[in-house]
Amino acid sequence: MNETTFKIDKIRKTSRIALILVNIIKILLAVVAVACLLSGAVILGLREEVNSGAIRMLDDGFLRRDIFAGQEMKRDVCMTLIQNGHVAEALTGYLFMTGAMLAAIAVMFHFIGRVFKDMRESYSPFQLSVIKKLKIVFVLITLFTLRSSLLIGALTGVALWCVLQIFDYGCELQRESDETL
Numbered sequence: 001m002n003e004t005t006f007k008i009d010k011i012r013k014t015s016r017i018a019l020i021l022v023n024i025i026k027i028l029l030a031v032v033a034v035a036c037l038l039s040g041a042v043i044l045g046l047r048e049e050v051n052s053g054a055i056r057m058l059d060d061g062f063l064r065r066d067i068f069a070g071q072e073m074k075r076d077v078c079m080t081l082i083q084n085g086h087v088a089e090a091l092t093g094y095l096f097m098t099g100a101m102l103a104a105i106a107v108m109f110h111f112i113g114r115v116f117k118d119m120r121e122s123y124s125p126f127q128l129s130v131i132k133k134l135k136i137v138f139v140l141i142t143l144f145t146l147r148s149s150l151l152i153g154a155l156t157g158v159a160l161w162c163v164l165q166i167f168d169y170g171c172e173l174q175r176e177s178d179e180t181l
Contacts, residue, residue, distance in 0.1 A: 036099030047088035054087035
């Protein structure tokens with residue numbers, strides 16, 4: 001077994017393990033996303049009971065008014081909803097946003113899994129199908145990092161674009177090598 005075959009086999013084994021882990025994470029994310037969305041829908045359906053119960057809990061000191069401070073929702077909007085006795089609406093918005101975010105991350109993990117699957121099944125990781133799926137994953141990663149900071153998102157996008165160019169060049173070398181053989 002030559003060194004190239006050994007390295008390809010190592011990539012296949014690593015890809016198989018990564019594919020299993022990615023699929024487990026994807027399923028967990030999807031389950032939690034559905035649970036968040038369903039919980040939000042239930043809370044919205046029972047908003048009168050939730051709001052009245054939350055007002056009692058706020059008055060009794062069991063809940064603090066800054067319960068959602070620092071969360072993904074706009075703090076001012078959330079605090080206004082809570083102060084006006086609309087805890088269910090604030091909680092529903094948070095759960096819907098969390099569910100949507102987790103679903104989007106599950107989609108990203110789906111495409112990452114497809115990259116590993118293609119790497120495992122092909123004789124080389126430098127295939128056009130791998131590059132196409134990597135483009136999708138890299139765009140999604142860049143969009144997620146743009147949410148936190150424009151500078152970090154731009155740096156991530158440039159770095160991932162460089163990695164994509166390396167894969168593209170590797171694909172070209174692989175094509176030339178296949179034509180030579």
